[in-house]
Amino acid sequence: MNLCTAVIACSLFAVAAIFSGEAVAESRVILPAAPLAEEMTGREVSFLAHNSETQASCVLEDSDLETQYGPWSTFKIPNLLIALETGVVDGLEAERAWDQQRRPAANYWPDDWRRDQTLESAFRRSAAWYFQDVAVDVGAQQYRMIMNDWSYGNAAAPDNSDTFWLDRTLRISVSEQVEFLSHLLSGSFDVAPESLEALTMASLDRSTNGFRLHGKTGSGPLVPGDFSRPFEGWYVGWVARNGLKPIPFALYAQAATYGEIRDFRRQFAIRMLIECGYLPGGFDS
Structure with missing residues (x-):
């Protein structure tokens, strides 16, 4: 049963839109966490998706949307x-x-990872070394300027660092992930159409019945380098639908081990998108 039609109903209320500089009324659908408790056992999960067609957001109950975490991949x-x-x-x-x-x-x-990579293969495989080489070539000053222009998290990129997104120096919240994608996909940034098309191609996860899921996972230990400690992980992306505006989303999770978030983050994000009505039932079956 869809959570929005369950006994614990979705709640709707007016909030100030987080996706524009103006105070725009939007509705927020809260997906109740209780029916999902068994699936989330041992994990802390936050989820947000935003539909700019309807100015509605869909949020998992008790989500922490504002704390900043390392973005990892x-x-x-x-x-x-x-x-x-x-x-x-x-x-x-x-x-x-x-x-x-x-x-x-x-x-x-x-x-x-242990081979030569193209930009596309490095993106799809999350080959960190390729993007570390890119970071050296781009330089910290360029990163800081662009990330500030894009309001990407705390925009932190120390000089001479090629690991700032892997060591929790750079940090971003769930709402900031979604806001960044919302602005990017709406054309608010000065990004060449060819660059955006390249991202669209590289990020395509699955396509069926007019729905295209784009996403990128990311994960790492809460204490960088200490793989015996709890892990955090993301699945971030957007749903593209024929003739309609894309729907950006972000799922963040913490668990005791990497194994507990490895497959969960993507699978549960798809479950949330189905419950929100942004993907058809059985999308990933």
């Missing part, structure tokens, strides 16, 4: 655009050779 969404917009990379097929001396493999690296 979800930063590859703006990072892909920054690489293209600065000219550091000239397209999705731009290949970089893996320099094993400069970027030695860590024991947690999957096999598909």
